[in-house]
Structures are given as C-alpha cells and as structure tokens.
Amino acid sequence: MEALKCLRCGMEMEFMTREKIQLGQTGLFLGGLDNLLSGALETAIFSCPKCGRLEFFRGDFFDREGEEAGRIAQTRCTGCGILYEMDYPKCPQCGVKNENW
C-alpha cells in the first residue's frame, strides 16, 4: 500500500489499528453501505507521529499488508455478501465465482 502523508504536516502516517464503528453514531459515513451485515463499519485508523492527526479510512479499502503476517486478504461475495479469503476460487457459502480470479 502507498504511504499516506499527513495532510497537515506532510509526515508519513503510521497505521494504528482497525476499529469497528457503529453506524448512526458518528454521522461520518452515509449511504452505499447496504452490504454491511452488522451495522458496524470497519475502519483503518492512521495517525501522524509528528502532529498527532488521525485519519479514518474504510477498512476494506486497504489490504492487510503490514498487519498480522500471514493473514490472508478477504473478498466479499457478490452473491451472498459474506467475506471469505481471497485465494478461494469461489464463495464457500453459495459458490458464486470469486471475481478476483
């Protein structure tokens, strides 16, 4: 993944954590989220080591590079909407083809 630069001071942002945010409480994320199962949105949080600025991103916009080693990236089934591992050729639940193949 490309390095993220702090919008305020230009320092390279560091990955902090993934966090589930309950929709409807933050008001930050609206619309287009009908594929969410639980009403919680996974976000990736980055912080600037220099000025402390925090940035939130949709978690599914980032791969897991730099996080737990060996964790396999996931893809969302276009058929039933579950998440499953990217290296499966098809959905383990409904059998719809993995479009990343």
Ligand SMILES: [Zn+2]
């Ligand atoms: Zn900064």
Ligand SMILES: [Zn+2]
């Ligand atoms: Zn499926």
